[in-house]
Amino acid sequence: MQQYAQPHSRSSVLSGSSLSSAEHLSPTSGSARFSLPSAPSISTTLGTPKLALRPNIYDRNLNKTRTAEVSASAFAFLFSEVVQYTQKRVSGINDLERRLNTLGYRVGIRVLELMVWRAESSSKAPKREVRFLPALMSIHTQVWRAVFGRPADAIEKSVENEDEYMIIDNDPPIERHISVPRDLNTLSCSSYTAGVVEAVLDGLGFPARVTAHSTPTQQHPSRTTILIKLEKSVLEREEVLK
Amino acid sequence: MSHHLFLLSPSDTPIYSLTHYTSKPTQTTSYPLSSNLPTWSTSAFAGTLTALSGASSATQSHHVQGGSTKMGGGQDRHVIQMIANASLDMIEEVMRKESAMYLKSVDKFNEWTVSAFVTPGNMKFILLHETKNDEGMRSFFHEVWELYLKTMLNPFHTAHTPIRSTVFDTRVRASAKKYL
Numbered sequence: 001m002q003q004y005a006q007p008h009s010r011s012s013v014l015s016g017s018s019l020s021s022a023e024h025l026s027p028t029s030g031s032a033r034f035s036l037p038s039a040p041s042i043s044t045t046l047g048t049p050k051l052a053l054r055p056n057i058y059d060r061n062l063n064k065t066r067t068a069e070v071s072a073s074a075f076a077f078l079f080s081e082v083v084q085y086t087q088k089r090v091s092g093i094n095d096l097e098r099r100l101n102t103l104g105y106r107v108g109i110r111v112l113e114l115m116v117w118r119a120e121s122s123s124k125a126p127k128r129e130v131r132f133l134p135a136l137m138s139i140h141t142q143v144w145r146a147v148f149g150r151p152a153d154a155i156e157k158s159v160e161n162e163d164e165y166m167i168i169d170n171d172p173p174i175e176r177h178i179s180v181p182r183d184l185n186t187l188s189c190s191s192y193t194a195g196v197v198e199a200v201l202d203g204l205g206f207p208a209r210v211t212a213h214s215t216p217t218q219q220h221p222s223r224t225t226i227l228i229k230l231e232k233s234v235l236e237r238e239e240v241l242k
Numbered sequence: 243m244s245h246h247l248f249l250l251s252p253s254d255t256p257i258y259s260l261t262h263y264t265s266k267p268t269q270t271t272s273y274p275l276s277s278n279l280p281t282w283s284t285s286a287f288a289g290t291l292t293a294l295s296g297a298s299s300a301t302q303s304h305h306v307q308g309g310s311t312k313m314g315g316g317q318d319r320h321v322i323q324m325i326a327n328a329s330l331d332m333i334e335e336v337m338r339k340e341s342a343m344y345l346k347s348v349d350k351f352n353e354w355t356v357s358a359f360v361t362p363g364n365m366k367f368i369l370l371h372e373t374k375n376d377e378g379m380r381s382f383f384h385e386v387w388e389l390y391l392k393t394m395l396n397p398f399h400t401a402h403t404p405i406r407s408t409v410f411d412t413r414v415r416a417s418a419k420k421y422l
Contacts, residue, residue: 117388130340
């Protein structure tokens with residue numbers, strides 16, 4: 001049986017690297033499906049009274065931060081640190097993009113789950129997206145709106161390859177304060193966004209390889225294309241469901 | 243009577259499991275396969291075989307140490323796990339064309355019915371139950387989904403790490419008590 005969401009393309013990426021967050025992506029495929037490791041009892045007596053007053057994550061309302069916004073300058077500062085930190089630990093542009101993608105992936109799995117919960121939890125029979133095109137549309141509008149506050153600018157389908165789709169953003173917010181040096185001109189920091197998209201597609205059962213490319217135009221100098229290359233199994237499944 | 247809940251990550255790693263007992267009495271039914279089985283009392287697999295066939299008496303003696311909870315038959319831990327595991331194939335088949343997250347009675351095995359809930363991120367909640375309780379299970383899954391979501395929003399939680407939070411456990415148990 002095929003497991004859709006196994007992070008296959010990633011395990012090879014991380015195997016040779018020293019990224020400390022790698023363990024959450026490495027599928028523990030060797031272990032039996034139902035052997036839970038014995039859980040050590042976590043002592044709960046440690047917290048000081050002051051800590052005990054702090055609300056538990058399980059007490060929080062998930063809709064509370066629905067319309068909350070993050071300061072763009074704080075994000076730009078944090079993201080620039082993320083890029084610099086990553087850049088010191090890689091051997092080339094490809095490696096750097098892959099790592100940004102991995103970081104975005106961690107964001108994407110959470111965005112997807114939370115976004116759908118907010119949309120569907122009030123309904124009696126919550127639904128998932130099982131067809132690819134509606135899923136792509138929801139990435140273009142809902143995911144972009146949840147992450148960047150506005151929908152993306154366009155969706156395109158590749159003419160040459162039927163397994164390729166593109167999401168186009170004319171002015172990606174995460175690149176607004178980034179100027180890429182000349183010797184790294186193929187680098188696109190939107191690889192982070194590509195990771196988010198990849199996680200969402202993976203979660204919904206459409207495994208794909210997602211990359212980001214700068215495609216500047218006269219009007220939009222930081223125009224970016226998120227290229228989605230679907231796996232063969234997705235196209236076959238779409239054919240069956242037609 | 244008991245319910246068994248398993249939470250499985252997208253790569254089928256079990257990250258949480260719960261057995262919930264209710265005081266409601268179990269009705270004992272016999273299954274045709276069990277009466278046709280020879281008595282393999284000497285075989286090492288006898289317990290498993292009779293359990294799989296649905297007999298409830300043969301393995302009783304092996305599990306008397308269980309005490310108050312009724313063990314034996316289809317109630318063996320490893321058999322339960324195997325049934326839940328086997329139902330994954332059915333779930334994966336159904337979820338490909340079914341857009342609902344709550345998959346009612348996707349699989350059946352002897353006295354057990356398997357219902358599942360698939361989150362958008364491909365987490366699978368599997369529940370083994372003996373009686374029909376559609377509305378209760380729907381509400382139960384709904385609460386577990388919210389609790390799981392709150393767990394996974396923690397940036398330090400990863401998709402393959404078992405959930406060991408005592409608060410999570412208490413809440414799921416309370417929810418099971420309420421709805422199942």
